[in-house]
Amino acid sequence: MEDRDSAVPATLSGVATFEQRIGPALERVGRIAERIGRLRRVARQTKVMNLLELRRDLEEMVRSGQELLTLADGVLKQLQQYRVAQGTFDADEWQGRFRAALHGKRAVEGEFPDYRIFPLEVRVDLSQEQVEINRRITRALHPEAVAAQVLKHLERLNAERFHPGQFLKALAAAYDLVQAENHVKGIRAPSVSLRRIWEVLSLRSGPRGYSWNQFGYDIYRLRQSGELVLDGRQARFGASRNRTLVLVSPSGRREVVGSLEFVPIAQEH
Numbered sequence: 001m002e003d004r005d006s007a008v009p010a011t012l013s014g015v016a017t018f019e020q021r022i023g024p025a026l027e028r029v030g031r032i033a034e035r036i037g038r039l040r041r042v043a044r045q046t047k048v049m050n051l052l053e054l055r056r057d058l059e060e061m062v063r064s065g066q067e068l069l070t071l072a073d074g075v076l077k078q079l080q081q082y083r084v085a086q087g088t089f090d091a092d093e094w095q096g097r098f099r100a101a102l103h104g105k106r107a108v109e110g111e112f113p114d115y116r117i118f119p120l121e122v123r124v125d126l127s128q129e130q131v132e133i134n135r136r137i138t139r140a141l142h143p144e145a146v147a148a149q150v151l152k153h154l155e156r157l158n159a160e161r162f163h164p165g166q167f168l169k170a171l172a173a174a175y176d177l178v179q180a181e182n183h184v185k186g187i188r189a190p191s192v193s194l195r196r197i198w199e200v201l202s203l204r205s206g207p208r209g210y211s212w213n214q215f216g217y218d219i220y221r222l223r224q225s226g227e228l229v230l231d232g233r234q235a236r237f238g239a240s241r242n243r244t245l246v247l248v249s250p251s252g253r254r255e256v257v258g259s260l261e262f263v264p265i266a267q268e269h
Contacts, residue, residue, distance in 0.1 A: 107252030
């Protein structure tokens with residue numbers, strides 16, 4: 001009698017194991033399903049009555065259906081034993097393939113299961129068999145599929161129209177409001193924390209909210225645009241001991257900013 005426990009490990013894990021042990025059967029299931037799909041032409045025999053072709057197609061459908069059932073049942077049993085990651089080796093494999101898929105395209109910060117691909121945050125939650133990309137859920141767990149979705153998210157962000165001048169005006173208005181509040185409190189510092197600026201802007205953004213990450217990305221795009229002068233004042237971003245923003249270019253260059261000051265251009269001379 002065959003020892004089934006010795007033939008099939010108690011637990012299967014790892015991306016490569018999925019591809020090598022389960023992948024080939026899935027591909028066969030897909031091919032058979034396509035073949036059965038083409039046999040939908042039997043419906044037309046209601047009006048044609050080509051009995052020879054009809055018998056041949058139905059016999060093929062029965063054979064393919066039996067093969068499909070056997071294969072699908074085997075794959076399902078393997079999936080009941082499969083886990084994406086069971087230990088450090090599996091986690092390292094997932095992370096290595098995820099980073100490789102984004103190499104040369106976007107800088108990846110963090111370690112499994114939490115990553116930051118500026119301005120996105122990615123969390124791999126294998127207990128729920130899902131991945132969160134900026135709080136949006138995807139059920140794809142293959143690291144290369146997750147990387148592809150990250151790039152799509154970034155493409156959508158870049159495709160959204162960004163108006164540097166309008167954003168600069170919003171920053172200036174928030175800065176002036178916070179400075180007015182500070183003066184009432186007796187605070188005379190020329191710079192304002194970006195955290196406080198973000199809090200003001202997020203209150204004005206409506207029910208959808210305005211995330212800290214999105215705020216950081218807008219500052220990054222503003223600085224890239226070079227439009228930093230408004231009504232005789234220049235926006236300057238500096239360091240801060242308070243919560244800071246880490247701006248990361250696609251190549252991985254990092255810059256930390258935490259404060260904002262609008263300086264009259266006349267002070268430059």
